[in-house]
Amino acid sequence: MANVQAFCNQAKVDLLEGRHAFSGAYRTVDVFKIALFFETTGDIGAATTTLDAAAGECTGTGYTAGGEIVTNGSAPALDSSTAHWTPSANVTFAGITINSDNFNGALLYNSSQGNRAISAHTFTGQQIVSGDFVLTMPTPDGTNGLVRIA
């Protein structure tokens, strides 16, 4: 098992089916969350369909199963020919201890639509002890944005 950075395959179908509302332009905006995954037991990647089907979500003191809600203050936008969306604030896991294993994966998913997975992101494995883990989002544009359709 390993966490692999990827746009989830099922999310491509879900986008065509209109399951994800990143803004309230057409219908009520969905709630999106980010969950963290252990390096050894995590298996998030292209084949991930939902949070619940993914193995290896982190456990630890202060960490809530399912992770944290992402702040969605910026609607999807167009940058040249690329549409993009990025959470509008850091995602903070405050006052946690996750030290039974390194974690190196974060799954973005739609908690309003059956926890359907959108994208898996990886970073250097790390542990937190009586501290905070802060995830800062990339520049919200057509080149770097967290979710892009080119």
Place this chain on the structure above:
Amino acid sequence: MIDNEAPLDIVDTTLGPMRKCELDALAQRKETIIDNPNEVTRIIEYFFGQNLIKRSAHTHLKKGLSVGLKLG
């Protein structure tokens, strides 16, 4: 957030809550930066003797993911 508390703010450690100024005075602080094409991660650790009593991290993802729409 990470390591930007005011001196009198209460912070958690494995030894229990303490003021940030006490943590800075009593513990050894170590900072590590990881910078690669995918991320910049800043790790702040505090040691009391040989014991790790606090570890926080701030990861900045440099780039998200793209899905392409194809015609033809």
